[in-house]
Amino acid sequence: MRLGIDVTLDYTIDGAADVLLLVEAAKGSDQRLELQDLRVYSNDPIRAVPGEDGIGQRCWARGDGPFRAEYRAIVEIVRSPVDLATLGDTPIRLMPPETIPYLLPSRYCESDRLEGFVQQKFADLTAGPLAVALTDWVSDHLTYACGTSTGTTTAMMTFAERRGVCRDYAHLLVALARAGGIPARCVSAYAPGVDPPDFHAVAELWIGGGWHLIDATRMASCADLVRVAVGRDATDIAFMTVFGSATLNWQNVAVTKLP
Template sequence: MRLKIDVVLDYDLDGAADTLLLVEAAGMPDQIIVSQDLWVSSLEPLRATVGSEGVGQRCWAYAENRLKVNYTATVEIDRPDVPLASLAETPPRMLPAETVNYLLPSRYCESDQFEGFLAQEFPNLRGGPLAAALLDWVGGHLTYQSGSSTGVTTALMTFANRHGVCRDYAHLLVALARAGGIPARCVSAYAPGVDPPDFHAVAQFWLEGAWRLADATGMAKPGELAVVAVGHDATDIAFMTTFGAAILNEQTVTVTREIV
C-alpha cells in the first residue's frame, strides 16, 4: 500500500507563540517514507525532537500572528493484517518493561473504572480474543458523530454517551483493553477513506511480542494506516499544541492511495 498525504494548516495567533507540531509520518520497519516535505511559517529554524517511544518526531516552531503549515509525503506501507483473535495473552508479569506503563490509567483513559464491566461482559476472554471482542464491542456500541465531543471528553464519558469521533473510539478501546490486562496505547495516523477527512486516531495492542493496530471506527485497516505518533492518550499524540491562543482559518488533510 502506498499513500499520498497532503496537509494544510492555517491559524491566526494572538501574538507570538511556540507551537509543537506532530504531523510527519514516522519512518518504521513496516512503513517507509518514500518522500516528504514540511514547510512552516516559523520565525526561527524548526527544532525536531524524538516522539514518544522513539516513534516519529515532533517539531517546535515559533510564529507570530499567523501559523501556516504545509506537509506532503508519500509513504509505502507493508504491514500484515493479523487477526487479533489468533494472538495469545502475555501475562502482565511477563511483559517487556516498556509496555507496562500502557497497562495503567491515564488522563483520558480511566481504565481502572472499567474493571467491573470487563469482568461482567467478557469474563472468560484474555489476550487476542479479548482484544477482538472489545474492538467489535466499541465499533458496535458507539455512533460516529462529528462535533459530539470536546477536548476534555474521556473514555468514561464516551462510554456513557455512546457517541464520539475517532479519538473517543480510540480512548474507549484503549481503556477497556488496559482494564483487561492488555497493554494499549493511542496512535495518530493518516488513512484513506476517513470521513470526514482529518487526522485519524486509532488504538494499538501489545500482543504476542508486537504492537497491533486496530481502528474501532472501521474506517481503516492496519495495512493502510500511516502512523504518525503513539502515546498514552490524546495528550501525547495531538497534531498541534500551541502555547498561546490560536484561531482556525483552514485545516485540510487529504490522503489517497497512490497507483504504483
C-alpha cells in the same frame, strides 16, 4: 499500499507562542517514507525532537500572528493484516518494561473505572480473543457523530454517551483493553477514506509479543494506516499544540491511494 499525504495548517497565533507539531509520518519497518517535506512559515527556526517511545518526531516552531505549515509525503505501507484472535496471552510480569505505562490509567483513559465491566462482560477472554471482542463491542455500541464530543471528553464519558469521533473510539478501546490487562496506547495516523477527511486516531494493542493497530471506527484497516505518533491518550498525540492561543483559519488533510 502507497499513500499520498497532503496537509495544510493555516492559523493565526494570538501573540507570540511556541507550537509543537506532530504531523510527520513515522519511519518504521512497516512503513517506508519515499518522500517527505515539512515546511513551516515562521521567522524562527524549527527544531525536531524524537517522538514518544522513539516513534516519529515532533517539530518545535514559533508563531507570532499568521502561522502556516505544509506537509507532503508518500508512504509505502508494508504491514500485513494479523488474525488477532490467534494471538496468545503474556503474563503481565513477563511483559517488556516499555509496555507497563500502557497498562495504567491516564487522563482520558480511566481504565481503572472500567475493570468491573470488562471482568463481568468478557470474563472468559484474554489476549487476542479479548482484543477482538472489545473492538467489536466498541464498534457496535458507539455511533460516529461529529460535534458530539470535545477536547475534554474522556473514555468514561464516551462509555456513557455511546457516541463520538475517532478520538473517542480510540480512547474507549484503549481504556477497555487496559482494564482487561492488555497494554494499549493511542496512535495518531493518516488513512484514506476517513469521513470527514482529517487527522485520524486509532488504538494500538500489545498482544502476542507485538503492537497491533486497530481502528474501532472501521474506517480503515491496519494495512491502510500510516502511524504518526503514539502516546497514553490524545494529550500525547495531538497534531498541533499551541502554548498560548490560536485561531483556525483553514485546515486541509488529504490522504489518497497511489498506484
